[in-house]
Amino acid sequence: MVIDCHVHVSARLPSHGLMSDKLVKSLPFRFMGWRLGLKPNSPTFDTELEAVMAKAIANTEKLDAAVILAFDAVHTHDGQLDSVNTHLYAKNDYVIELCQRHKNMLFGASIHPYRKDAVAELERCAKAGAALVKWLPIVQGFNPADPKCEPFYEALAALKIPLLSHTGGEQSLPNLDKSVADPDLLLPALKRGVTVIMAHCGTRSTSRETDYLPNFVKLVKEYEHCYGDTAALNLPTRSYAFPVILNDPVVRAKIVHGSDWPILPVPPATQIGFVKSLKLWTDMNWIRRDVKIKEALGFDDDYWQRAGKILRIPSPM
Ligand SMILES: [Zn+2]
Numbered sequence: 001m002v003i004d005c006h007v008h009v010s011a012r013l014p015s016h017g018l019m020s021d022k023l024v025k026s027l028p029f030r031f032m033g034w035r036l037g038l039k040p041n042s043p044t045f046d047t048e049l050e051a052v053m054a055k056a057i058a059n060t061e062k063l064d065a066a067v068i069l070a071f072d073a074v075h076t077h078d079g080q081l082d083s084v085n086t087h088l089y090a091k092n093d094y095v096i097e098l099c100q101r102h103k104n105m106l107f108g109a110s111i112h113p114y115r116k117d118a119v120a121e122l123e124r125c126a127k128a129g130a131a132l133v134k135w136l137p138i139v140q141g142f143n144p145a146d147p148k149c150e151p152f153y154e155a156l157a158a159l160k161i162p163l164l165s166h167t168g169g170e171q172s173l174p175n176l177d178k179s180v181a182d183p184d185l186l187l188p189a190l191k192r193g194v195t196v197i198m199a200h201c202g203t204r205s206t207s208r209e210t211d212y213l214p215n216f217v218k219l220v221k222e223y224e225h226c227y228g229d230t231a232a233l234n235l236p237t238r239s240y241a242f243p244v245i246l247n248d249p250v251v252r253a254k255i256v257h258g259s260d261w262p263i264l265p266v267p268p269a270t271q272i273g274f275v276k277s278l279k280l281w282t283d284m285n286w287i288r289r290d291v292k293i294k295e296a297l298g299f300d301d302d303y304w305q306r307a308g309k310i311l312r313i314p315s316p317m
Contacts, residue, residue: 001308001315004066006231006258016094020087060288069108070095079116113149135165141176145185153192162195167202169209201228203238231260239268256307265290272296
């Protein structure tokens with residue numbers, strides 16, 4: 001069972017979610033829209049994106065399925081919806097609907113831990129088949145080490161639902177609080193027995209940001225139920241992580257596959273060679289290109305099977 005545990009969806013219809021004007025006009029989103037042939041102001045944006053995403057997954061022969069990530073709105077510390085600071089919102093119900101329509105899509109729920117109904121929403125998502133819960137603290141505006149998160153961690157541990165939480169920097173979405181990028185802030189979740197997948201292994205997305213990769217390596221060695229994903233590691237600013245995670249057998253055994261689609265995968269020429277790299281540039285399916293780069297880097301079969309095992313996806317689905 002080969003799973004991509006990290007694929008994003010966005011939506012414009014109010015019943016599906018929202019994208020702010022600031023986000024739609026930002027350079028990364030204009031580039032992704034142009035490359036995928038999507039017009040964010042089109043009334044059919046959501047169905048067009050769904051079709052592009054479904055095709056990219058289906059045409060990646062290596063993959064059996066991908067986890068499609070909902071993205072919760074920003075909430076204040078007292079649990080109120082903060083619409084002013086919310087630039088991306090993809091509702092759980094919309095992703096549930098997508099997964100009902102596409103057999104190879106799995107539900108990645110997203111629940112802001114400060115929400116008053118956070119635990120109830122988690123229980124509802126669990127019943128709807130959530131494979132994991134996705135967080136992006138620096139964008140969604142919360143601190144994973146805040147005691148407010150503890151009831152949520154207890155519920156995650158009881159329901160045995162893994163937490164996929166962004167670690168390290170991020171440039172594609174407006175940041176609300178850059179100080180909550182440190183993998184160490186997820187210690188309360190690890191201590192309560194939650195399976196945590198640290199997205200991006202704590203890597204930095206620009207040279208100006210703090211590098212949390214060493215903190216990630218430390219945690220992954222200390223906690224059996226701590227993992228990292230390879231999402232967006234094909235960005236030139238993050239690919240320095242590949243030799244670190246591939247050359248240490250203990251770390252290597254804790255890495256799961258994720259693409260971070262629709263983020264651009266750039267073949268790391270210095271690591272896989274210029275000829276192979278040029279060939280991979282010609283693959284316009286970014287989910288498949290990401291897979292091929294990781295195959296070229298030498299990720300083994302255990303790596304490809306690991307996400308399905310951790311997320312407890314029955315094989316065959
Ligand atoms: Zn992501």
